Structures are given as C-alpha cells and as structure tokens.
Amino acid sequence: FDDAQEAVYRQPPPLIVVGSAGSGKTALTLEKLKHAEGEVLYVTHSAYLAQSARDLYYANGFEHSAQDAVFLSYREFVESIRVPLGREASWRDFSGWFSRMQQAFKDIDGHQAFEEIRGVIAAGAGGILSRNDYRMLGVRQSIFPESRRDRLYDLYEKYRAWLFENRLYDLNLVAQEWHALATPRYDFVVIDEVQDITTVQLALVLKTLKRPGHFLLCGDSNQIVHPNFFSWAQVKSLFWQDPQLAERQELCVLTANFRNGLEATRVANQLLKIKQRRFGSIDRESNFLVQAVGAEIGEVALIPDKDATKRELDRKIRQSTQFAVLVMRDEDKAEAKKHFATPLLFSIHEAKGLEYENIVLYRFVSGHRAEFADIVEGVAKADLAIDTLDYRRAKDKSDKSLEVYKFFVNALYVALTRAIKNLYVIESDTGHPVFGMLDMAVGQVNMEARNSTLEDWQKEARKLELQGKQEQAEAIRRTILKQTPVPWPVFGEAKVNELLIKVFREQAPGGKMKQQLYDYATCFDEPVLADWLVQEAKFDQARNFQRLRATLGRKSYVPYFAHHFKDILRQCEQHGIEHRLPMNQTPLMAAAAAGNVPLVEALLERGADREAIDHYGCNALHWALREAFRDAQFARGPLAALYELLAPASIDVNTGDRLVRIDRHLSEYFLFQTLWTLFKSRFTHWQRRAYGAFETQAILEAWQHLPANVVRPERNKRAHLSSVLSRNEIKRDYAYNRALFMRVAQGWYQFNPKLSVRRRQGDEERWTPIFGALNLPLINEFARDDSWESVWGRIAEYLTLAGLPERTIPIVAERALAHQEALARERRKREEEERAALERWREEQAATSRPRYSEEPRWGTREAKRMEIERLRRAIEARKKR
Structure with a gap:
C-alpha cells in the first residue's frame, strides 16, 4: 500500500472510500474485509467483479475460521432474499x-x-x-x-x-418490494462500485446488517454510466439522517492511479477540470484530480475520420487482442462495424470494468457535437491551468445541464480510463472546442500492433464470456477462430434416444447402432443398458461389459491420456475449445477423466470452461471425481491437482424462493459435488436399499482415498458427515439450514426436489429443477428394476415432487414389458376360460341333480318312510337271487 491506502486500511468502519479507476480500491477493501468476523458480504453491481474479488480474496490459501464470506453481484444479493419471477x-x-x-x-x-x-x-x-x-x-x-x-x-x-x-423485473422496483423481506443477517458489508447502484438498492443492503455502521463503501462518481442520479451527499444522508451531520462526515479519497498511462491520465484530468468548471462540484468527495503513478507514459492521439486512415487502422488492429474499439451507445456500434472488423467493439455501458492496452474511441465527440459544445461552453482554457479542484457549487440551481450532460462527460471519462497505455481518438470534427480544452491535436501516429495467436483469442473469448459479453465472445469465435463443427456424431441425449428407438423399439437390423450404444454404456457405466443389449438386442459382445468396461470406456478419448497433446490443442483451434467429443465430453472433461494435469492446465490457459456440462449435468470436476471414487490410484495421484484447477468457486442453488450460494470452503460444497457425481449410480447400480438415495456409508466409501485438500480429515468422518446432512435437511429447525437435502428414510438422503440450479439457454440464464439438471428422465431409461424392490417407483416420486413430467416406460424395456403384458393377458385369459368352464360344469351338475333332489320327499314324512321300506324290500330280493 502507498501512504494513503495504508491510512485507509487502519481506519475502523463505517468507512467510505472514494477513488478513481485503477486506484486499488477493491484490493484495499478486500484486505479490510479479512479482519471482519461472522457472516460478511461483498456486493457489487457486476457479477464478474464479484467473482474476481472472491478469487483474489482466497488467493494464496487465505482462510478465516471465524468468518463466512459471500461475494455477490447486486442481482444475486436480491435473489438471496427472494428470487424475483422472470x-x-x-x-x-x-x-x-x-x-x-x-x-x-x-x-x-x-x-x-x-x-x-x-x-x-x-x-x-x-x-x-x-x-x-x-x-x-x-x-x-x-x-x-x-x-x-x-x-x-x-x-x-x-x-x-x-x-x-x-415477466420482466426492474431491480429498483424489486428492491422497493423486498425491503419488507430483508432481515439483519450480516456482521459486516462491503459495497464496491457503489456509484452503480441506487439509494433504494443501497438501503436494502444496509437493512441486512446486524449492527449499523459495520460497512465499507467504495466507488467513483466520475464513472457513473448507469442511470441513478448518484451523489456522495445522498449516500451520506442515508447513513446520517441529519444533513449537517452528514456533511461533516469525512470520506477517504484515493487519488493515485496504478492502471493508466501518464498521457491518458492527463487527458482524463483535463476532462474533470472542464466538468467542474462548467457544472460546479457535484459534492466534495468527487472533487479531486487523479495522480498517475504508473511507469508507462503512453500516447493520446487525435486521428481524422478518413476512410484511408480507418482502413489502415483496421488492418493493424483487427487481429490483436490488445486493441478495443469503444463507441458511446449501443446504437453507434452498427456504424463502427462498417469500418472495424475487430470483435472487440463495445458501447460504453459494455466497457465498464474492462481494460485494454490500447483503446480506439470512435466518434465520441463528433457523434454528439452539440452536447459537447454545450459542455465546454463558457469554459476558458485559462480556467484549466490548475493542479487541484476547489469545491464550488453551481450558481444557478435551476440549471439541469449537469444531469442532462452527465452521461456524455462520464462516458468519455470511463472511455479514457479503459486504456492501460495508448488512446487513439477518431473524430471527423477534430477542430471541436473540446479537443483544444483537452490539449489534443492531430499529429503523426506511429501505431504498432502485433497479431495475437489463436490461443490468445480463445482466452479473450472466455474472459468476455465470464464478464457477460456474449456478443463479443461469439464474434471472436465466428470471425477470428472460425471454428468448424466436429465431423463425428456426438452422443448427447437426443442422439442416444434416437439410437434407443432404432435398436429397441424398431429393432433396426445391423450391428453398428448396437455397437454405438455399447460404447455409450461403457463410457457412462450403464450396466442396465448392457444387459438390455444382450437380452433384447441379442448383442453378445455386451456380455463382457463388467470385464471390459474400464478399457472400452476410454475408447473415445484415448489420446487424452498421452503426455504429448499438440494434436488435441490443434483440434481445439479447429473446432473450438468447447467442442464435443463423440461421448459429449468437452476436451477439459476428457482431460480430467484421464487425469492429465498438464493438458488440463493447457486447456484452462486457453480459456476452457470448467463449468461446461454434459447431458447428465456433470462438469470436468465431476468426471475427475467419478474416476477418483472408484480408483484409489487416481484419487491418491492426479486428483489433488485437478481439484485445485477444476473446482468452481461456488455453487448457486435456488431453494424454492431464494438464492443460496455454497462457497468452496464450506463443508456443504464438497458434499454437494459428491452427491452430484454419484447421483446417477443411485438408480443404475445395485444399492443396499432401492431408495434412489444416499447413505453415509456409501459417501465415506467414495471418500476413503481422497487427499486432504479435497476433503479435510476432520470432515471425512461419519459424525461430521451426518451432522452436515441433517442440519441441511428441509424439515430441520436450524438457523443456518440451507435446505439442500430431503430425508428419504432413517440415514438416507436425497437432494431437496424443490432445488433448482442456473442453466444458460441461449443468451439467458434460467433456473432449472435439480432433477432436470441431473437429467433424471434420461437416467430412468437405464435404471434398475429389481423385482423385489423397484427403483422405478422412486423415480416417479422424485419427478412428481420436482414438478417435472411424469415418468415414462424406458424405451429399452418397452418390448420386454409388452411381452410380459401379453403373457399376463394370455394367462388371465386362460384363467378366465378355466373359471368359466368350471362354472358351466357346476351349472350342469346342478341342473341334472336338481330334479332328483326336488322329487324326493322330506325325511321323516309318511311318503319318505314308504319309499325307504320299498327300497329295502328290493334290496333283500336282489340278495336272494344271488
């Protein structure tokens, strides 16, 4: 820390830190956060910044046993109270x-x-x-x-x-409604980039504090490009209801800039002087100039907007990840695309939070001549010959020009501060007064641009994807990487269902499709499918499933076990870093399953997505864990390194009405990842009970060879595991119950069926029911059906509880069940015929016997005695004749 940062670091809360772009605000606040105890919250407008802050916070193995820290974007914070609809x-x-x-x-x-x-x-x-x-x-x-x-x-x-x-929502309106739902929860709160959120949003965060004043805010009002009428005076008035008291509260100001070049900082400071001279001071806290402390001088060049110049500039920068083109608004991008082929084209709203070595500003002033002319109106060059900004308010209170023009001034300021080194400003009106005020003049430009490698572009695409810049990431893949589809069939859910129909329902001739299903069964360990291939499809090779599964299961990704993998990386350049292998794995999943740590590192370095999933919802970590749970050598070998590389920072679940974030350092995190990995096997493999659920013994057996960095020794015990399961059971009365699990029977647990997880569909993220994310309907196709205890009933129950479509008869079992039903019908028919024949016989017997019985007189009557005497007389006569 420099002296100013050190002074802030030593101040107790409440604390408000004002600093420019590149001043180290975030790093400073994170260091202060490390001293807080209890439940602590870091919240900011950007999900990417929240994730980056979390990674920085836990870097170098930092742990605080007396602290539970959560890092959220503002939208995620709102969801943690209650998830809005839509x-x-x-x-x-x-x-x-x-x-x-x-x-x-x-x-x-x-x-x-x-x-x-x-x-x-x-x-x-x-x-x-x-x-x-x-x-x-x-x-x-x-x-x-x-x-x-x-x-x-x-x-x-x-x-x-x-x-x-x-079915859309506005976070301001939601914050208004959610205010009644918010309760004190956090012991300490950090709000970063506070200028990007509104007063009501800020008030909602503060309502979750257990003790008022235990907060730290930081931001820079000169970077406001989100509509919110922000001012530090409003923020202070929110904490100290007496406006005069609020005015006396000091804020800590960081004026050093560790990011931008000296020239870019000089121009940005000139703009701040213009803003203050023209509109007066917004508030005391924003009334400062920035001091560049970087070693780079950099360059700020004003370039005439001529076709030849633009063609030359485009030729140099279109293949470089070191250059980005910025325009004022989204609607300005179409014109810029006519002249610049780089996919790194952003509006100023998109550029917030980005930084590039070189920035090209396209028609920021020329596209808004009148607005910038008004901005510099009445400002003389001599007014800017100052080194500090004096605090002075605008004289005319009815003058709304600051609010009208604030966006244009701040947008230009944000654009200027995106450049680490050089700025190239392309304008048709190079004589506009604002450029004279900024000390910018047309001159000779000596630009050097190095073409970036495909590996660089892969990394850039992934970085932008994480920042939510889907448009630019897709443009990189389409125009730079020019990725082609894979030439082989990919056996995802749709292809597998197609094969099942062909082989089992339609009984298509030939062995190719049967072999493909067998390959699938060995890769995904589907013993039930192998049995059906033998019984129904008469595919005898599947009799060797148990003996050959481990070997044949690797057939589709054998090259990923090799130490030399240049061909794999070339394949990634050709088809994309996220292309699918025949069994619907990404290269990262295959490398993880192979235990190939160097290849995993190489793929991650190129921007591979560790959270990409297969059709069972499993990512690269789950593929590695599946191997470790059944192979002690794998668990004791590469898993330790793979876990550090592949484990996502956190898991987000919706418990039915609110977001719960399970951070990687929590006991619940690895238990959740374990159950996710083992989920399918609860239905497809023999278990001690056909509950389709987990018992502690099965979990401990899976963990028995795991290294300490994956599951700590004190957590790898029955008592601790039982405690974690029970305290997160949906019916448990426990203050910090995350409601992750449902108890199926004594000692047996399954995921809470009401849970849902985030899944991206196109450009949108949606909450997907957990049993849908784990693809229980497809698991149903290969589930066991032991005659004495059926797991099919459990699947039907879970699907109903999760609100998913009803369970269907597995395609593989349709013919067998139809045959059984036919036999049952035939048996019932025979039984019915036998019952009918018996009934007819009884009726016939009754018909022939009834007259005799009806003609005989009742015993004891005179007629009955006469007939009995007659019978005896005939019997005596008959004996005499013999």
Whole structure:
C-alpha cells in the first residue's frame, strides 16, 4: 500500500472510500474485509467483479475460521432474499419497448426517460414516488421540468405494466418490494462500485446488517454510466439522517492511479477540470484530480475520420487482442462495424470494468457535437491551468445541464480510463472546442500492433464470456477462430434416444447402432443398458461389459491420456475449445477423466470452461471425481491437482424462493459435488436399499482415498458427515439450514426436489429443477428394476415432487414389458376360460341333480318312510337271487 491506502486500511468502519479507476480500491477493501468476523458480504453491481474479488480474496490459501464470506453481484444479493419471477429488464429491453411507444411520447428522449424512471421515480429509499410527489420535486432532483413530469409518469406506469406482461423485473422496483423481506443477517458489508447502484438498492443492503455502521463503501462518481442520479451527499444522508451531520462526515479519497498511462491520465484530468468548471462540484468527495503513478507514459492521439486512415487502422488492429474499439451507445456500434472488423467493439455501458492496452474511441465527440459544445461552453482554457479542484457549487440551481450532460462527460471519462497505455481518438470534427480544452491535436501516429495467436483469442473469448459479453465472445469465435463443427456424431441425449428407438423399439437390423450404444454404456457405466443389449438386442459382445468396461470406456478419448497433446490443442483451434467429443465430453472433461494435469492446465490457459456440462449435468470436476471414487490410484495421484484447477468457486442453488450460494470452503460444497457425481449410480447400480438415495456409508466409501485438500480429515468422518446432512435437511429447525437435502428414510438422503440450479439457454440464464439438471428422465431409461424392490417407483416420486413430467416406460424395456403384458393377458385369459368352464360344469351338475333332489320327499314324512321300506324290500330280493 502507498501512504494513503495504508491510512485507509487502519481506519475502523463505517468507512467510505472514494477513488478513481485503477486506484486499488477493491484490493484495499478486500484486505479490510479479512479482519471482519461472522457472516460478511461483498456486493457489487457486476457479477464478474464479484467473482474476481472472491478469487483474489482466497488467493494464496487465505482462510478465516471465524468468518463466512459471500461475494455477490447486486442481482444475486436480491435473489438471496427472494428470487424475483422472470428476467431482469435491460436497457436493450427498454429501448425496444420505448421505440414502439415513441409516437405517443415524441417529446421524450429514451435515454433520459430510462434514467428518470430508474434514478428518480423508483430510486428513493423512502419508496416509489407518487405522481404528486414527483411533480413536487425540486429543480435539481429531476431532469424534466415540472410541466413534463405528468407525461413521464404516464410512461412510468406503462413501463410497469409492460414489465408485468412480459415477466420482466426492474431491480429498483424489486428492491422497493423486498425491503419488507430483508432481515439483519450480516456482521459486516462491503459495497464496491457503489456509484452503480441506487439509494433504494443501497438501503436494502444496509437493512441486512446486524449492527449499523459495520460497512465499507467504495466507488467513483466520475464513472457513473448507469442511470441513478448518484451523489456522495445522498449516500451520506442515508447513513446520517441529519444533513449537517452528514456533511461533516469525512470520506477517504484515493487519488493515485496504478492502471493508466501518464498521457491518458492527463487527458482524463483535463476532462474533470472542464466538468467542474462548467457544472460546479457535484459534492466534495468527487472533487479531486487523479495522480498517475504508473511507469508507462503512453500516447493520446487525435486521428481524422478518413476512410484511408480507418482502413489502415483496421488492418493493424483487427487481429490483436490488445486493441478495443469503444463507441458511446449501443446504437453507434452498427456504424463502427462498417469500418472495424475487430470483435472487440463495445458501447460504453459494455466497457465498464474492462481494460485494454490500447483503446480506439470512435466518434465520441463528433457523434454528439452539440452536447459537447454545450459542455465546454463558457469554459476558458485559462480556467484549466490548475493542479487541484476547489469545491464550488453551481450558481444557478435551476440549471439541469449537469444531469442532462452527465452521461456524455462520464462516458468519455470511463472511455479514457479503459486504456492501460495508448488512446487513439477518431473524430471527423477534430477542430471541436473540446479537443483544444483537452490539449489534443492531430499529429503523426506511429501505431504498432502485433497479431495475437489463436490461443490468445480463445482466452479473450472466455474472459468476455465470464464478464457477460456474449456478443463479443461469439464474434471472436465466428470471425477470428472460425471454428468448424466436429465431423463425428456426438452422443448427447437426443442422439442416444434416437439410437434407443432404432435398436429397441424398431429393432433396426445391423450391428453398428448396437455397437454405438455399447460404447455409450461403457463410457457412462450403464450396466442396465448392457444387459438390455444382450437380452433384447441379442448383442453378445455386451456380455463382457463388467470385464471390459474400464478399457472400452476410454475408447473415445484415448489420446487424452498421452503426455504429448499438440494434436488435441490443434483440434481445439479447429473446432473450438468447447467442442464435443463423440461421448459429449468437452476436451477439459476428457482431460480430467484421464487425469492429465498438464493438458488440463493447457486447456484452462486457453480459456476452457470448467463449468461446461454434459447431458447428465456433470462438469470436468465431476468426471475427475467419478474416476477418483472408484480408483484409489487416481484419487491418491492426479486428483489433488485437478481439484485445485477444476473446482468452481461456488455453487448457486435456488431453494424454492431464494438464492443460496455454497462457497468452496464450506463443508456443504464438497458434499454437494459428491452427491452430484454419484447421483446417477443411485438408480443404475445395485444399492443396499432401492431408495434412489444416499447413505453415509456409501459417501465415506467414495471418500476413503481422497487427499486432504479435497476433503479435510476432520470432515471425512461419519459424525461430521451426518451432522452436515441433517442440519441441511428441509424439515430441520436450524438457523443456518440451507435446505439442500430431503430425508428419504432413517440415514438416507436425497437432494431437496424443490432445488433448482442456473442453466444458460441461449443468451439467458434460467433456473432449472435439480432433477432436470441431473437429467433424471434420461437416467430412468437405464435404471434398475429389481423385482423385489423397484427403483422405478422412486423415480416417479422424485419427478412428481420436482414438478417435472411424469415418468415414462424406458424405451429399452418397452418390448420386454409388452411381452410380459401379453403373457399376463394370455394367462388371465386362460384363467378366465378355466373359471368359466368350471362354472358351466357346476351349472350342469346342478341342473341334472336338481330334479332328483326336488322329487324326493322330506325325511321323516309318511311318503319318505314308504319309499325307504320299498327300497329295502328290493334290496333283500336282489340278495336272494344271488
């Protein structure tokens, strides 16, 4: 730390840290977070920043036994209280809707309306503004004059109706509703990049604090590009309700910049001087210039917007990951794409949080001449000959120009501070007054650009994907990597079902498809499928399943066991780092299953996704664990290294109404990963009880050879394991119950059927029921059906509890069950015929016997005595004749 950082580090909370881009705010706050005890929360607007902060926090093996830390994006924080229905509405969603409303609201700008709704009407900690309250706002509290506010409120009401109709939600509106649900939970809270969240969002976080004042906030109001009317004065007033007391509260300011080059920092400071001179100081805390402490001088070049120049620039940068092109707004990207082929093209909203060695700014000023002319109006060059910013407020309170032009000033500031070294500013109006104020002039540009390797581009695509920049990641794969589809069939769920229908239902001739199913059975350890291939398909090779499974199961990824893997990496360049092998594995899954640590490292270095899954929901870690659970040598050998490389930082589950994040350092984490890995085998392999569930003994057996970095020795004990299972059982009354498991029987557990996990579908993430994510319907196809105790009934029960479609008869068993049913029908028919014949015989017997019995007189009557005497007389006569 430098002296300023060290001073902040030693201050107790509550603490507010103001610092520019590259000032080390995040690293400083994380070091302070390490001293907190109990449940602690780090929250920020960006999911990528939250994940990066978490990784930095636990780097170098940091542990704190008295602390349970959770790192969340703001949306994830809201979900941890209760998961909103639907999907979060973005600017693109709003823009598409507003374009259809434009005719009715011609006098309203879409960007300003979006900011007013999110930053004013719905942003207050005291609740959503009523129409009357909105009308009564002061002149500096709204972009719109009082005469137009009714129109804007009409738009807001239509916006709410549109959200409801389209199952979308606005985080501000959700924060307003969730305020009643929030309860004190955290002992300490860090809110990073606080300028990106609104007052009501901030208030919701603070309501989860057990003790007021145990917080640390950090941010930079000069980087506001999200609509929220942020000011540090508002933030302080939220904590200290007395405005005068709030004014006296000191904030810690970090002025050093460790990221940007000296020239980029100089231009950024000039812009801050212009902003302060033109609009006055927003607040005392944002009233500072940045001091560059980096060694790089860098270059800031103003380049005329000429076709020849752009062609030359495009030729140099299109193949380099060191150059990114920035435009002001999303709608400006189409024009930029006509001239620049690089996939690294971002609007300023997308660029937030990014940094590149070289930045090209395209028509930031020329595309908005009037706005920037107004921004520098009345500012003289001599006014900027200062080294510090004095605090002064704007004289005219009715002047809303700062709120109107804030986006343009801050967008340019953010763009300038994305460059680590060089800035290239392309403008058609190079004589615009703003460039004179910034001391920028057209000059000779000597740009050097090195073509990046395919490996570099693979890594860049993965990094952007993690940051939520799907558009740019896909553009890299399409235009740079030019990946081609694999030439072999991939046996995912659809292909397997197709084969099952052909072989078992249609009984297609030939052995090729039977062999493919057998290969699948050996790879995924499906003994029931092998049995059906023998019994129903008459495929005798499958009789050797148990003996040859381990060997044949590797057939589709044998090259991944080799020490030399250049061919595999070339294949990844050709088909993509996430291409699928014949058995629907990614290269990373195959390398993990092979225990090939160097190959795993090489694939991760190229951007392989450790969370990519197969059709059973299993990722690379699960493939490695499956091998370790059945092979002691694998468990004692490569698993220790593989676990450190492959284990995701956390697991997110929805327990039915809220997000629960299970971090990697928790006992529940590895237990959850274990049950996930073993899940399929509970139905496809013989178990002591056909519950389709887990008992502690089976888990301990799987863990018996695992290294200490995977499962700690004190956790690898029956008592501890039983405790973790029981304290997270859905019916358990326990304060920190995560409701992960359901008790099926005494000592037997299964996942809580109401759990769901995140799954990406196209550009969206959705919550998927856990038994759907684990593909229980496909597992049903290969599940055991022991006559004495059927697991099929358990599958039907679990599917019902999870709200999934009803269980169907396995395709492999259709003919056998149909044959059994035919035999049963034949047996029932015979039995019915036998019963009918017996009944007829009885009826015939009754018919022939009835007259005799009916003619005989009742015993004891005179007639009966006469007939008996007659019978005896005949009998005597008959004996005499003999």
